[in-house]
Amino acid sequence: MFTSTMFASILPEILILVLAILILVIEPFWKEEKRRNVGWLTAGGLLAAMIVSLLFAQPGEPATTLGGMVRFDWLGFFFKMLFMFAGAATALLFMDNEKIGHRGEAYILLLASLLGMNLMAASADLVMLYLAIETTSIPLYVLSGFMLADNKSTESGFKYLLFGALASTIMLYGFSLVFGFTGTTNMYQLADMLKAGNLPLTTALGVLALILVGLGFKVSLVPFHFWAPDVYEGAPTPVSGFLSTASKAAGFAVLIRLFFVAFPDFAESWTLVLAVLSAITMTVGNLLTLQQTNIKRLLAYSSIAHAGYTLIGVVAFSKVHPEWSQLGAASVVFYLAAYIATNLLAFGIVMAFSRVTGLEDIKDYAGLSRRSPLLGLMMLAAFLSLAGMPPFGGFVAKVFVFAAGVQAGYVWLVIVGIINSIIGVYYYLNVLKFVYLYRMPNQDEEKHPVPLTRPYTIALVVLVLGVILIGTLFAPWFSWSDAAALTLF
Amino acid sequence: MNFPVLSVITFTPMVAALIILMMPAQRRNETRAVALAAATFALILSVWVYFSYDQAAAGYQFIEKYNWLPALGISLHFGVDGISAPLVLLTGVVMFTGVLISWGDEDPHVKAGIQDRPREFFAFLFLLAGGVFGVFVSLDLFMLFFFYEIAVFPMYLLIAIWGWVVTREYAAMKLTLYLFIGSVVSLVGALVMYWMQYKNTGILSFDMLVMENAGFSQAFQNAWFLPVFFGFAVLGGIWPFHNWSPDGHVAAPTAVSMFHAGVLMKLGAFAALRVGIMLLPEGAKHWSWVIMLCAGIAVVYGAYIAFVQTDMKYMIGFSSVSHMGLVMLGLSTLNQNGLTGAGVQMFSHGVMTALFFAVTGMIYDRAHTRMIPELGGMMKIMPFAGIGFIIGGLVSMGMPGFSGFVAEFPIFMGVWQSQWLVAVIASISIVITAAYIMMNIRKVFFAELPDKLEGHVGDVTVLDKVAIVTLCLLMVGIGLFPGLMVPMVQTGVENILRLLGGA
Numbered sequence: 001m002f003t004s005t006m007f008a009s010i011l012p013e014i015l016i017l018v019l020a021i022l023i024l025v026i027e028p029f030w031k032e033e034k035r036r037n038v039g040w041l042t043a044g045g046l047l048a049a050m051i052v053s054l055l056f057a058q059p060g061e062p063a064t065t066l067g068g069m070v071r072f073d074w075l076g077f078f079f080k081m082l083f084m085f086a087g088a089a090t091a092l093l094f095m096d097n098e099k100i101g102h103r104g105e106a107y108i109l110l111l112a113s114l115l116g117m118n119l120m121a122a123s124a125d126l127v128m129l130y131l132a133i134e135t136t137s138i139p140l141y142v143l144s145g146f147m148l149a150d151n152k153s154t155e156s157g158f159k160y161l162l163f164g165a166l167a168s169t170i171m172l173y174g175f176s177l178v179f180g181f182t183g184t185t186n187m188y189q190l191a192d193m194l195k196a197g198n199l200p201l202t203t204a205l206g207v208l209a210l211i212l213v214g215l216g217f218k219v220s221l222v223p224f225h226f227w228a229p230d231v232y233e234g235a236p237t238p239v240s241g242f243l244s245t246a247s248k249a250a251g252f253a254v255l256i257r258l259f260f261v262a263f264p265d266f267a268e269s270w271t272l273v274l275a276v277l278s279a280i281t282m283t284v285g286n287l288l289t290l291q292q293t294n295i296k297r298l299l300a301y302s303s304i305a306h307a308g309y310t311l312i313g314v315v316a317f318s319k320v321h322p323e324w325s326q327l328g329a330a331s332v333v334f335y336l337a338a339y340i341a342t343n344l345l346a347f348g349i350v351m352a353f354s355r356v357t358g359l360e361d362i363k364d365y366a367g368l369s370r371r372s373p374l375l376g377l378m379m380l381a382a383f384l385s386l387a388g389m390p391p392f393g394g395f396v397a398k399v400f401v402f403a404a405g406v407q408a409g410y411v412w413l414v415i416v417g418i419i420n421s422i423i424g425v426y427y428y429l430n431v432l433k434f435v436y437l438y439r440m441p442n443q444d445e446e447k448h449p450v451p452l453t454r455p456y457t458i459a460l461v462v463l464v465l466g467v468i469l470i471g472t473l474f475a476p477w478f479s480w481s482d483a484a485a486l487t488l489f
Numbered sequence: 490m491n492f493p494v495l496s497v498i499t500f501t502p503m504v505a506a507l508i509i510l511m512m513p514a515q516r517r518n519e520t521r522a523v524a525l526a527a528a529t530f531a532l533i534l535s536v537w538v539y540f541s542y543d544q545a546a547a548g549y550q551f552i553e554k555y556n557w558l559p560a561l562g563i564s565l566h567f568g569v570d571g572i573s574a575p576l577v578l579l580t581g582v583v584m585f586t587g588v589l590i591s592w593g594d595e596d597p598h599v600k601a602g603i604q605d606r607p608r609e610f611f612a613f614l615f616l617l618a619g620g621v622f623g624v625f626v627s628l629d630l631f632m633l634f635f636f637y638e639i640a641v642f643p644m645y646l647l648i649a650i651w652g653w654v655v656t657r658e659y660a661a662m663k664l665t666l667y668l669f670i671g672s673v674v675s676l677v678g679a680l681v682m683y684w685m686q687y688k689n690t691g692i693l694s695f696d697m698l699v700m701e702n703a704g705f706s707q708a709f710q711n712a713w714f715l716p717v718f719f720g721f722a723v724l725g726g727i728w729p730f731h732n733w734s735p736d737g738h739v740a741a742p743t744a745v746s747m748f749h750a751g752v753l754m755k756l757g758a759f760a761a762l763r764v765g766i767m768l769l770p771e772g773a774k775h776w777s778w779v780i781m782l783c784a785g786i787a788v789v790y791g792a793y794i795a796f797v798q799t800d801m802k803y804m805i806g807f808s809s810v811s812h813m814g815l816v817m818l819g820l821s822t823l824n825q826n827g828l829t830g831a832g833v834q835m836f837s838h839g840v841m842t843a844l845f846f847a848v849t850g851m852i853y854d855r856a857h858t859r860m861i862p863e864l865g866g867m868m869k870i871m872p873f874a875g876i877g878f879i880i881g882g883l884v885s886m887g888m889p890g891f892s893g894f895v896a897e898f899p900i901f902m903g904v905w906q907s908q909w910l911v912a913v914i915a916s917i918s919i920v921i922t923a924a925y926i927m928m929n930i931r932k933v934f935f936a937e938l939p940d941k942l943e944g945h946v947g948d949v950t951v952l953d954k955v956a957i958v959t960l961c962l963l964m965v966g967i968g969l970f971p972g973l974m975v976p977m978v979q980t981g982v983e984n985i986l987r988l989l990g991g992a
Contacts, residue, residue, distance in 0.1 A: 327561075369609070373514060380646075389642045390635045399634070399676070403561075406680040407687075414680070418673045425669050429645055429662065436609075436650050437658070475558045482560060 009065045009072035011057035012080050013118050015049035020111040027104035035102050039095035039455060042107045046088040046114075050081055062487045064124050068186045071124035071257075073487040078333060078480055079121035079253045086246040086340050087114045092459035093238035093348050096355060099147045100236050106146060109139040110242070117246055121253040126175045126185040129254065130168075133214070136250060137164050140243060144235040156234025163217065163227040171214025177207045178262075190262040204266045205273070211258070212273075218251030219307045222281040229288075232300035237354065240296060241347025244303040245340040252310060252336055256329055260317065260488060275315045275413050282308030282420040289427050295350050295362050298427070302386060303343060305420060309401055310335050312417055316404035317485075327407060329485035331400035334478055338385070338393030338470045345463040346382040349375060352456045357448075362431055366438035370445035375452065376435050378464050385467050387428040388421050393470035400478070493553050494534055495567040498577065499622040499636075501531045502584070502615035510612045517607050521592050524611040528581075528588045531618070535581030542574045547980035549628065549698070557632070562694030566628040571981025572762070573625045575836040575974055576755055580625065582963065583751040583843050584618045586956035587744035590847050603651060603742065610651055614744065617643040621752050624760060630679050631695040633760065634672070640756060641668045641724075644737070644749065652740040660733075660740035667733035668724055671757075675720030675764065678713045682768065685709060700768050701988060707771050714772025715779065718765030724757025726813040727780075728787035735806030743850025746802070750809045751843035755835045758816050762831075762985070766820065770989045773823060780821035781904075785911045787814030792918040796925040801852070801859045801933070804925060805845045808885065811918055812838045818915060819900040823989055825982055827903025832978035834896035837884060837967065841893065844881040844960040848874045851953055852933070855946045861929060866938030871949050875934045877957035882926040884964050887919055891968035895975065 007014075019042070027038055062073035091107060100106040116135030123129040141164060145157015179185050181203070182193035194204065216224035232240040263270065285305030292298040310332055317328025352375065353368070354360050369376030385392030398421060405414040439445065452460070470477050505527030512520050542550055549568035557563045569577060591603045591610065603610045616639060623636025648661035686703035687693055694700065723730040734754070738746050766773040791811030798804040816838070819831025851874050852867060853859045868875040884893035897919075904912040938946075949957075967974050 369606075373609070377510065384642060390638045395635070395638060399631070399680075402676070403680050403683065406677070407684050411677070411681070414677060418677060422666065422670055422673065426662070426666065429665060432646070433649055433658065436646060478558055479560060 003065075005063055005072065006065045008057040009059075009063070009070050009122070012049055012053045012084065013115055015052060016046070016084075016111055016115050016118070019045040019049065020108050020115075023104055023108055023111070032102075035104055036095050038104050038107045039091050039101060042091035042111065043088040046084045046091065050084050050088075053077075053080070059487070064188060068188075069125045069128040070119070070122050071188075072122070073484075074480075075253070075257065075333070075484040075488055076122035078484040079249065080118045082249060082337055082340055083114055083117045083121070083246045086242065086249075086344060087111070089344050089348070089459045089463060090238050090242045090246075092455040093241065093344075093351050095455040096453045097236055097238060097351065099150075100143070100239070106143065109143050113137075113139040113143070114246075117250040120250045121257075124187050126178065126187065129258070130172060130175060133168060133171075133218070133254070136247065137168065140239070140247060143239045144231055144243070146236055146239070150234075152234035153236065154234075156231045159227055160231045160235075167214045167217035167224065171211050174207050174210030174214070177210065181207075187258060187262045191264060194263060195265055201266065201269060204263065205269055208259075208263060208266070208270055209273075215251050215255050215258075216277070219248050219255065219310075220304050221277050221307055221311070222284040222304065225281070225285070225304045228304060229297045229300040232303075233294060233296045237296065237347055237351040240300070241344050241351070244299065244347065245343045248303065248307060249336045249340055252314070252332060256314060256317075256332060257488065259314075260329075271315050274311055275410060278308050278311035278315060279413060279416045280308075281305070281311065282417060286420045286423040286427075290423065293362055294360055295365070295431070296360055298362065298431070299343070299346055299350070302424065302427070305424065306339055306343075306386075308420070309398065309417055310339070312405045312410070312413055313401045315410060315413065316401075316408035326482060326485040327400070328404040329488060330478065330481040331397070331404040333481035333484050334474075335397040335401050337477060337481065338397035338467070341463055341466040341470060342382055342385040342392070342394055345378065345460060345467060346386065348456065348460050348463060349379050349382060352452055352460065353450060356450045362434055363438075365431065365434040367440040367443075367445040367448075368435040368450070370439070371448050372450040372452070375450055378460055379435050380432060381464050381467055383428040383432055385471065387425045389425075391468060391471045393467045396471055396474045491551075493567075494538055495551050495569065495626045496553055496565070498531055498534045498538070498581075499567070499619055499626060501527055501534070501619075502622065503619035506612040506615035506619070509608055509615070512608060514606070514608055520608045520611060521588070524588050524615065525592070527615065528585045531622075532581040532585040535577045538569060539574050539578040542569065542571070542977065544571070544977050544980055547571065547983065560693075561631075562692070562696065562699075563631045564629050564696060565632060566696055566698075567626045568628050569626055570984060571977045571979065572832050572985075573759065573981070574977060575832065576625045576759060576839075577622065579755065579836050579839040580618065580621050580752050582959065583747055583839065584615075586843060586847065586959055587614065587747050589952040589956040590747065590850060591742075591744040592950075592952050603744070605651065610647070613643040613646050614748070617647070617748060621748075621756055624756050628697050629695050630683070630697055630700065630764065633697075633764070634676055634679065637672055637756065637760060640753065641665065641672065644668070644741075644745070644753070647745045648737060648741045651742040651745070653742075656736065657740040660736040664733045664737040667730065671720045671723030671730070673720075675717050675760075678717035678720065679764065681713060682717075697763065697768060703768075705769060705771070707775075710769040710772030711775050712772075714765060714769045714776050717769065718761050718773070718776070718780065721757050721761035721765060722780075722817065724754060725761060725817060726754050726757070726787070726810045727817050728783050728790060728810070728814065731787060731791070731810045734810060735803055738806035738809065738846070739800065739802040743846060743854075746846035746850065747843040750806070750846060751839040754809065754813050755839055758813065758820065758831070758835060762820055766823070767985060767988050774989065777821045777823055780817060781908060781911055784814045784817035784821055785915050787811065788818060788915045788918045789921075792921040792925075796921050798925075799861050801849045801861055801864075801929070802846070804861070804929065805842065805849060808845075808922065808925070809838070809842050811922065812842070812885070815897060815900055815915070818904055818911070822900075822903040822907045824903050824906055825979070825986060826899040826906065828982040828985055829975065829978050830896050830898070830900030830903060832981060833892070833967075833974055834900060836974065837892035837896040837964065840960050840963050841881050841884045844877055844957065844964075845885075847953070847956055847960070848878045848881070851949050856942050861932050863939060863941070864933045865936035865942075866934070867946075868934040869938070870946050873954045873957055874949050877961055878934065879930055880961045880964060882930055884968070885926055886923045889968070890965070892964045893968075895967055895971045
């Protein structure tokens with residue numbers, strides 16, 4: 001029987017699928033030079049899908065639908081909206097990249113991967129989860145290697161594929177062990193089966209370690225981060241932006257749900273592991289960022305560091321068991337929302353800049369504020385937000401994560417986080433120094449403007465406003481994050 | 490509901506910054522006019538707040554409270570007391586004069602003020618000013634941090650972009666890192682306090698008036714007072730974390746030096762008082778000797794280092810360390826005299842240093858050097874600036890009849906009450922200060938004009954004169970009529986003493 005709840009629980013995915021089919025049908029009829037307009041269609045369609053979902057498919061009481069495959073709750077819904085927003089912004093950023101934006105396939109791959117992400121955030125069953133992860137990953141492998149004529153892009157796609165396939169195999173092995181021990185693949189039933197008495201701690205941690213390899217790869221935790229800089233550097237820039245935001249957030253969505261729902265009894269032990277991983281991830285990510293000269297690699301390493309900060313919230317959430325104060329999870333969700341907007345903005349600016357100049361080194365940004373004051377200001381907003389300065393989203397997000405960490409008693413981890421954000425301030429400001437202080441070799445910035453095309457202007461302005469709104473009027477965002485965290489169980 | 494004057498003051502500069510950013514870059518004078526209009530508006534409002542503060546009623550006034558994030562107890566809670574009202578006025582004054590000084594002169598020979606990208610300059614400066622106002626009026630710890638950080642990061646850009654070419658990159662980064670490290674250390678302390686309060690009372694609130702009653706244990710206060718206090722005091726230029734400050738002063742453009750020394754350093758002292766001493770009073774009592782020691786060293790050492798400088802800006806920068814040391818010294822006494830003196834000194838020093846930096850900037854813009862040995866005879870060329878500098882010097886020396894005396898005298902009384910030896914040692918600084926100020930005035934303003942400068946140097950602009958007169962009037966006014974400020978500060982001090990359990 002197909003009830004309305006069932007329908008509502010996958011309404012966003014249905015709409016995405018419809019949109020993808022629509023594009024598939026329409027695109028061949030458009031003339032070659034008009035194909036870029038598929039971007040408008042994708043972005044507009046995603047926006048419409050968001051509005052429709054918000055109107056008709058808001059979750060009520062948490063429910064498990066479709067034979068226990070899909071969980072219909074605020075956590076999943078909030079993430080779905082985030083992903084679709086990121087997808088719409090990415091589609092706009094695609095449009096004026098000639099290598100990918102003028103081909104309909106790129107948009108369809110983007111939508112396919114979005115579909116997978118949405119299901120990742122909502123899946124309540126290990127089998128479903130695995131399928132969702134693959135649905136997300138495979139289109140992204142293709143997108144990373146989309147520029148066939150470009151060696152770096154090909155390398156990027158291939159590297160991502162190899163690492164990704166390996167990681168997901170290991171994770172799948174972990175899933176199969178879980179099934180072997182318990183006889184079920186449903187996460188919400190696993191919680192009852194995986195009581196401390198039923199399973200020795202070492203075994204449970206071993207299984208979790210296997211699963212963590214897969215998820216750690218997705219969210220680029222150290223030591224599973226090696227792929228990230230190369231892939232981000234080689235992939236088309238909007239794809240890198242998408243990889244480093246939506247794809248990472250999807251990994252966290254799974255991490256939160258899987259670990260808290262299915263393995264709460266072993267929380268004491270695995271949170272310690274995650275805390276250590278978080279400290280290492282932040283530190284390694286930041287230290288490696290210090291030496292980067294290519295802006296995409298800088299953003300790649302800094303996004304590793306941001307995964308570390310986010311993990312503080314995850315750790316903090318689990319520790320306060322049995323009260324389950326939800327601040328930890330809420331702060332993770334909030335952090336990801338702020339981070340998605342900020343990092344997409346950063347990559348969008350890189351994209352807009354390299355479209356005109358073809359350059360990607362930090363030193364090429366010298367004089368940007370004179371060449372295009374607007375782009376300079378946007379860069380200021382993006383990088384200060386990444387550095388965690390108000391009134392941008394990054395500040396509030398960081399404070400919430402740190403507050404959750406202190407609450408859970410992880411003061412040492414918060415101190416590590418703070419030392420790391422100081423390093424972060426240093427290298428983010430260093431980039432801004434090029435934008436605002438240094439000049440082009442001949443000091444003739446006026447002759448080298450960086451014009452923005454319409455899709456960029458729209459996407460970037462929306463993202464800047466988002467970053468500022470999250471950072472100032474944070475109450476609504478926080479209460480949504482909070483609601484999302486509450487309905488986890 | 491009354492007119493929400495404090496939030497209007499706080500957000501005026503920020504809104505103005507947005508408006509300025511949206512203006513076309515070529516419209517330089519219109520940009521400046523908007524900046525001046527906004528600064529004047531903020532000044533008028535802050536004067537109004539200052540004079541309509543009801544001293545008899547004391548306590549926090551002009552209260553505004555909006556729940557910002559009730560789930561975590563974050564509110565936009567504004568209010569001023571006898572300590573912060575003068576500081577709001579100070580910010581208004583420095584903002585107004587800072588804009589006047591930056592207007593400058595487009596004469597190709599002079600190149601005074603800000604001629605490179607004035608639009609961005611004023612926008613960042615006003616963002617900073619908004620942050621400063623926000624800190625002074627916030628009664629919510631979260632919002633205090635929010636505004637504090639807003640006040641810190643534009644400094645980097647302002648110094649790095651418009652600063653003195655030789656040291657600006659180094660100084661800007663050093664300053665930002667020092668201040669950021671200080672503020673995050675305090676932030677950890679604040680978060681720990683927040684959760685400790687939740688544990689003790691079950692209340693989730695960042696409201697400082699609520700946190701005053703959180704019942705922190707003696708051991709907790711002893712453990713966390715120093716990180717919280719020193720985290721903020723870094724911005725107050727306390728020894729041994731003062732090093733960023735003279736470098737920053739020297740590298741910054743004139744208006745930013747004025748803001749930096751005049752207002753930002755007060756921000757550190759103020760937040761250290763508000764969060765450190767007022768929320769952790771027992772810890773303050775326990776550790777007051779450490780603050781007194783560091784402040785005492787800052788006072789004498791700063792004055793001595795200022796004495797040996799040959800660069801005017803370095804000299805004033807180190808004298809700021811010395812004078813801010815007096816503020817910290819006043820805070821460390823935890824008695825009525827010392828705290829009152831500290832409150833007045835914050836205002837007096839703010840106005841005085843702003844004036845010093847303004848005059849130094851005017852000289853530098855015209856003579857292209859700040860080296861004391863290379864200057865001379867400025868009195869003839871720019872008498873207005875000379876007289877301003879002399880008045881500032883008298884304030885700095887603590888001459889009766891000027892605001893410096895009104896501030897320093899109670900500080901020394903308070904220190905004497907609590908530790909006479911420190912008072913004796915710290916008073917050495919007065920002598921050293923008098924020495925370097927007078928030597929500087931003699932050389933720069935009265936000695937022969939060096940041949941190199943003959944004919945190149947012109948007088949200051951009308952706007953510069955307005956700024957000098959404004960600042961001088963304040964210093965003389967408070968010096969002659971201490972009743973304008975001292976009783977008001979005292980009402981704020983009463984509240985602190987209540988928290989300290991004395992009075």
